[in-house]
Amino acid sequence: MSNILVYELDNKIYINLTNKCTNDCIFCLRNDKDDVKGQELWLDDENSTAQDVIKQLKNFELSDEVIFCGYGEPMLKLEVLKDVAKYLKENYPNIKIRVNTNGHANYVFKRNVVPELKGLVDEFSVSLNGVSSEEYERLSQPKFDGAYEEVKKFIKACSDEGISVVASVVEGYKGQHLDLEKCEQICASLGAKFRAREWIQGGY
């Protein structure tokens, strides 16, 4: 088997850097499925380099947008992500680069990494997943304490840096509903746009 580091979905190109994550969300797709539309995103190992990703990128036609999002938290591979984004910006300057993240990176790396991504990432989509730490912990099952506050701080760090940031929630997981109005207020207070993504069983 070979590692699928780059895959295509609905005419967009996605990059799957890792299977590690500091959350264990109850709605995480990888709990239910081994693939996204037939593309197996479980990796054989965690050793892939930026060159490995770039090699696979060359097999695809790149047009509008490239999204770092796979079966794991892409920001855990910060240096690889930065190198790949740099390659894309240098070779495909018109392509939008988005990172879908759980927003834990500044906690993990013990520094504000957002300024390092200015000019490389056009938009962050950060999983807010709740209006309180209790709700966040129930839905996202983070592997460290204080994660909800870290997520909010990360969102604010993005907007402070002038990088577009969307904070998202998964709405309606197995009939569980969030206070979307309050979520939106929290996003606005952090300088983020808000997106509620409806949970679809076995969806993506």
Ligand code: SF4
């Ligand atoms: S943050 Fe994303 S990859 Fe990590 S457990 Fe949650 S849904 Fe899955």
